Amino acid sequence: MSDPALNRATDTVPTPSTATTRRRRSDIEGLRAVAALLIAVYHIWFGKVSGGVDVFLVLTGFLITGSLVRALERDGRIALGAFWAKLVRRLFPAGAVVLGTVLVGAYLLLPRSRWTDVIADVQAAALYHGNWHLALGSVDYMAENGAASPVQHFWSLGVQGQFYLLWPLLLTAAGLVAAALGARVRTAAVMTLSAVFAGSFGYSLWITANEPVWAYFDTGARLWELALGGLLALTLGRVRLSSRMRGAAGWTGLTALVLCGLVVSDHLPYPGLASLWPTLAAVLVIVAGAGADVGRLSANRLLGWAPLTWLGGHAFTLFLWHWPVLVFYLEVTGTERPTLGGGLLVLGLSFAAALATSWVVDGGLTRLTRTRTAPSWSLAAGVLFVVPVLLGGLAWGQVIQRDQELRLELASDPTAYPGAGVHLSPALAEGLPDLPVYPDTTTVARETIDQTRACNALIDDTELVRCEAGDPEGDYTIALVGSSHARHWYQALDTLADRHGWRLVVMTKNACQFSTADQTYRGEAFEECDAWNGHVMAELRDLRPEAVFTTGTRTRTGADRPEHVPDGYVERWRELDELGVDVVAVRDTPRFGFNVPECVDRNGAGSPECSERQSYSMARTSPANALEDVPDNTAFVDMTEYLCSDGLCPGVIGNQLAYYDTNHMSHAFSRSMATVLEPDLLDALPEAPEADASLVESAAVLYEEP
Incomplete structure (x- = not known):
């Protein structure tokens, strides 16, 4: 996001007639205003990409490159310290005001389960690496069930912050090369930026096609947009267009920009080729306004309209505020998308906050430090705001x-936190103390994922990822295989493997069922899953475990999506039968229409609001019971009685938070399930070696009647 205050002094570009005569481009301010409004409108009412951020990246490259190259041509050098200090002074205070308010708002308005993530997001945003922080989080399966961060939009500031560090160094190097070769600085800069543009654009196409979520936040996939703006700044003086052609270019660019969010589908990989739409639209508008005779009915004259230029002066702070205001509004109202009136309220509050921030930063900080022009003062003024946030x-x-x-x-x-074990003793259930839930809602998701992260293949992975637990020298091997709903039994099986001396081999993949059937993910062929299944079977043929533990049914939500046994399950079990491998097929677990930790934070652990109807995702009885021609090696296990009772599935069981999101068991509760799973698992695997005493027998004092 381009800071208008930072660039106000550089809003001058060469005219076609001369490279040394420059005029102020008020239409640039108007273009900023349009881009900021589009970002806010599309975020608030449509939840779509508007192209506005791409416009700001082009404008940043355009304005900063022009300013830096002129400094090189004039002085032979770029004053790096002064440049960076000025950036800190102009960017840090406004961002810090927003980030500090977000911390307060998160404490007051967001559920406890989101606090830790918000703190990490704010710290990353304050240090201008928020884009990489989000990119790393986006490849985590946990992110699929996560709510939007109130500072998620700071990713673009991270890209720009890294650009501000790189660009003066890059142009300084170009200037040194030009001096050594006796070439013009501008020529060397054009060649340098052309190489950056070509390399970054090619990389953007490749990474967007292969890792689209990562690509969205990747600085390397965005540098070409900044380089495009820079090339435009260096070559605009050579563009010769008639007044009519410039008028057509201006209206074409402005119209294309406004329609970008409607034309560019959410299903198109982004940035990639799709981002050419808004960036080229911005180029057309900039080129159209380069002439001295801007037509009275031109788009650039409209963009130079005083109200739009005034708004453009506040575009930076409007951009900073609109997203956290929207996130907090949705949290308070419990809605997924604002109504027309609600959206106008969000927009109005964002404007008010933007004006207040501009007044505090520009009116207050600038006035107080007007006489302090040294770079150290600028640096100190900016850091003064960020340090309290950190x-x-x-x-x-x-x-x-x-x-x-x-x-x-x-x-x-x-006895205070028995989890699933509470079902084994009425006395334990009746005497359960009133305590805060465990695990803590703020960290339960990350802690659970971390315990199996190294053993799990992600959505885009095709290769097998495996690890071992239990007794590495054990004579009896159980393989845990399947999707994340198989994986969340890991802690229970790990507990039992340790107790009985089994070797546990874990091979799981997100959203991928252990099946012979071709699978889909989000409506498209899931080829990575099919390949992974092939690798798993090859591994099982070599490993020849005594048993495989996997899911036997699949729960889903909606009346038209009942719990069922997916195609290919039984066929896969037959393949294992031919290998002499037993199968334990556990019934799938319930799903909730809400995030369980967030519900507990809002309503309390014992609230009926945090229970879900069993019928929401599960059949009355297991669909596996109706299967025919089940191979002899397969035994079914159903733990539903410990997860749901009287048709309701609570989110907290035995003082333990049972789920870390909407459908995955927490690490602690999964471990507690070992107590109730043990007898059924031993019945299903009569040849498995057993410890001298079961878990219940070893902890008999906990379950004995008073």
Whole structure:
């Protein structure tokens, strides 16, 4: 996002007649205003990409490159310290005001389960690497069930911050090469930026096709947009267009930009080729306004209209505020998309906050430091705002960590936090103390995922990822195979493998069923899953475990999507039968129409609001019971009675948070399921070696009647 205050002094570009005579481009301010409005409108009412951020990247490259190259031509050098200090002074204060407010808003308005993520997001945004922070998080399966961060839009500032570090160094190097070769600085800069454009654009096409989510945040996939703006700044003086052609270019570009969010489908990989639409639209508008005789009815004259240029002066702060205001509005109202009136309220609040921030930063900070022009003062003025945000986030994180440690200490008492074991003793259930849930809602998702991260293939992976647990020298091997709904039994099986001396081999993949049938993911062929299944079977043929533990049914939500046994399950079990491998097919677990940790944060652990109807995702009885021609090696296990009772599935069981999102068991609750799973699993695997005493027998004092 281009900061208008930062670039106001550089809103001059060469006219076609001379490279040294420059005029102020008020239409650039208007273009900023249109881009900011499009971003806000499409985010608020449509939840779509508008192309506005791409326009700001082009404008940033256009304005900054022109300014830096002129400095090189004039002085033979770029004053790096002054340049970066000025950036810190202009960018950090406004961003810090928003980030600090987000921390306060998160504490007051967001559920506890989101606090840790918000703190991490704010810290990354404050240090201008928010795009990489989001990119790393986006490839995590956990992110698929995560709510939008109130500072998610800061990713573009991260891209620009990295651009501001790189660009003056790159142009300085071009200037040194030009001096050594006796060439013009502008020529060397054009050649340098052309190479950056070509390399980045090619990389963008490749990474967008292969890793589209990552590509969206990748600085390398976005540099070509900034380089395009830079090339335009360096070559615009050579463009010769008639007044009529410039008028047509201006209206074509402005119309294309406004329609971008409607034309560019959400299903198109982005940035890639699709991002050419808004970037070229911006180029047309900039080129159209380069002439001295801008037509009275031209798009550029419209963009130079005083109200639009005034709004363009506040575009940066409007961009900063619109997204957190929207996120907090949706949280407070409990809606997924604002109504027309609600959206206008979000837009109005964003405008008010933007004006207030501009007044505080430009009116206050600038006035107080007007006489302090040294780079060190500019740097200090910017850092002064950021440090309290970073320290506030660190302090809040420490408070959360101390609370987590307290819950962990409390959870060491199995009578206080029995989890699924509460079903084994009426006395335990009746005497259950009123305690905060464990695991802590702020970290349950990450802690659960971390315990199996190294053993799990992600959506785009085709190769097998495996790891082992239990007794590595054990004579009896069980393989845990399947999707994430197989994976969330890991802690239970790990507990049982340790107890009985089994070797546990884990091979799971997100959203991929262990099946012979071709599978789909989000409506498209899931070729990565099909390839992964082939690798798993090859591994099982070599490994020859005594048993495979996998899911026997699949729960889904909606009346037209009942719980069922997916195609290819039984055929896969037959293949294992031919290998002499037993199969334990466990019934799938329930799904919730809400995020369980967030519900617990809002309503309390014992609230009926945090229970879901069993019929929401599960059949009355397991569909596996009606299967015919099931191979002899397959045994079915149904743990539903410990997850749901009287048609309701609670989100908290035995003081333990049972799920870390809408449908995956938490690590602690999965481990507690070992107690109730053990007898059924041993019945299903009569040849499996057993410990001298079961888990229940070893903890008999916990379950004995008073």
